Amino acid sequence: PAITPRTLFQAASVSKPVAAMAALRMVEQGQLDLDGDINTALTSWKLPEGKGKPSVRQLLSHTGGMTVSGFPGYAAGKSVPTLVQVLDGAWGANSKAIRVDTAPGSAMRYSGGGYTVLQQAMIDRSGKPFDVLLRESVLKPLGMNDSSFSQPLPAALQAQAARAHHEDGKPYPGGSHTYPELAAAGLWTTPEDLAKFVIAIQQGAAGSDSGVISAAMTRTMLTPVMGDYALGLQIGDGGKVFEHNGSNMGFRAVIVGSTDSGDGAVILTNGDEGLKLA
Numbered sequence: 664p665a666i667t668p669r670t671l672f673q674a675a676s677v678s679k680p681v682a683a684m685a686a687l688r689m690v691e692q693g694q695l696d697l698d699g700d701i702n703t704a705l706t707s708w709k710l711p712e713g714k715g716k717p718s719v720r721q722l723l724s725h726t727g728g729m730t731v732s733g734f735p736g737y738a739a740g741k742s743v744p745t746l747v748q749v750l751d752g753a754w755g756a757n758s759k760a761i762r763v764d765t766a767p768g769s770a771m772r773y774s775g776g777g778y779t780v781l782q783q784a785m786i787d788r789s790g791k792p793f794d795v796l797l798r799e800s801v802l803k804p805l806g807m808n809d810s811s812f813s814q815p816l817p818a819a820l821q822a823q824a825a826r827a828h829h830e831d832g833k834p835y836p837g838g839s840h841t842y843p844e845l846a847a848a849g850l851w852t853t854p855e856d857l858a859k860f861v862i863a864i865q866q867g868a869a870g871s872d873s874g875v876i877s878a879a880m881t882r883t884m885l886t887p888v889m890g891d892y893a894l895g896l897q898i899g900d901g902g903k904v905f906e907h908n909g910s911n912m913g914f915r916a917v918i919v920g921s922t923d924s925g926d927g928a929v930i931l932t933n934g935d936e937g938l939k940l941a
């Protein structure tokens with residue numbers, strides 16, 4: 664089917680800033696401690712002793728010393744490991760165990776693994792499935808009505824979804840991969856919905872409550888921790904631009920917004936060469 668404004672794409676790592684905003688809302692509500700040991704928020708699984716205890720701020724900014732940069736996903740229709748199996752690199756998981764192997768706070772190293780630990784903490788603290796938590800805390804308040812963190816995508820939404828394409832332009836046989844690592848890579852969304860998210864950050868930076876987090880927390884979200892990475896967003900142009908891109912099998916995504924001019928762009932593509940187009 665032809666793509667329309669309501670066609671769903673995998674946002675891939677552009678899931679991270681959306682998950683980050685949900686985590687920061689939980690911080691404002693007292694459910695998560697921004698600078699406390701993440702293990703205090705985890706109940707159904709604990710991060711094993713490593714080189715230290717990362718905080719929410721460190722996990723969101725890729726400074727937690729965490730392993731596993733990204734995830735390949737699972738073929739459509741195949742069995743998918745549980746989140747705890749992914750965290751432990753256990754039976755069924757196609758990624759390694761997620762652990763702290765560098766002192767937290769010592770370096771910035773991109774880690775989808777850190778977001779996966781945070782996903783478990785957010786589930787444990789809220790008592791809700793992650794897709795429900797994100798719908799209630801971020802997607803619905805921002806009017807992102809065509810977006811979902813449900814993986815695999817529910818049957819009712821399948822007809823609305825773009826097909827993943829290989830770099831040679833052919834569709835991937837079997838369809839889109841499933842990503843149980845929802846916070847790191849699991850969002851299905853539209854350009855318009857992500858534009859609402861970008862605008863919410865711009866409004867927060869300008870001093871208004873986004874409806875999800877306060878203006879002060881938005882400024883925290885936009886403050887780099889190490890290098891150019893803040894809490895779920897990369898910051899550029901002397902602090903005036905926030906951005907993120909994403910790469911899942913057959914999908915490439917880019918969001919960018921200026922806190923100075925109010926300009927922004929969202930580009931979602933359903934092909935492995937999509938970033939060149941973007």
